[in-house]
Amino acid sequence: MVTAVRSHKGIWPTIDPSVFVDPTAVIIGDVVIGQDSSIWPLTIIRGDMHRIRIGERVSVQDGSVLHITHASTYNPEGFPLTIGDDVTIGHQATLHGCTIGDRVLIGMKAMVMDGAVIGSEVILAAGAVVPPGKVLAAGHVYIGNPAKAVRTITDKEKSYFIYTAANYARLKDIHRAEADTEGR
Secondary structure: OOOEEEOEOOEOOEEOOOOEEOOOOEEEEEEEEOOOOEEOOOOEEEEEEEEEEEOOOOEEOOOOEEEOEOOOOOOOOOEOEEEOOOOEEOOOOEEEOOEEOOOEEEOOOOEEOOOOEEOOOEEEOOOOEEOOOOEEOOOEEEEOOOOEEEEEOOHHHHHHHHHHHHHHHHHHHHHHHHHHHOOO
16 A cells, blocks of 8 residues: 655654555654554644654544644643544544543544643544643533533443444455555
């Protein structure tokens, strides 16, 4: 399968063999992607000035941008990007130098900025914006700009995190099989 995976300053992405990466996705530099994850069309994952760590069973959907904040005199540690397990990242989401817990749903076109932290079992609504440094507590639904908690998540929603992660893991296997039969 042809993909735009390339090094930066001699550091290559580390991608588990079970991962599906769409041929139109771009993955650069210090990036680690865990087992059974999927990187869908036109996604950019750019670990060129800091590290990006993506857990297991993470689906990064079409057109998403994942980047970091480099270390500098303004921010000596910089902000890496860390994503836990069983996370679904909706179409065209932007995650920039933030930390995402386990079992999280990031809605389409949501934006999570530098130093923000999203706890586990969180739903971030489509179009929501998490400003720099904001912490979203576990177990809630957040909406708006800036993102605000509107309620706790239900047991049904808690079960959805695992369902959707498994569903995308199955879908990526279908795409991988088709790419193999097409000789890519």
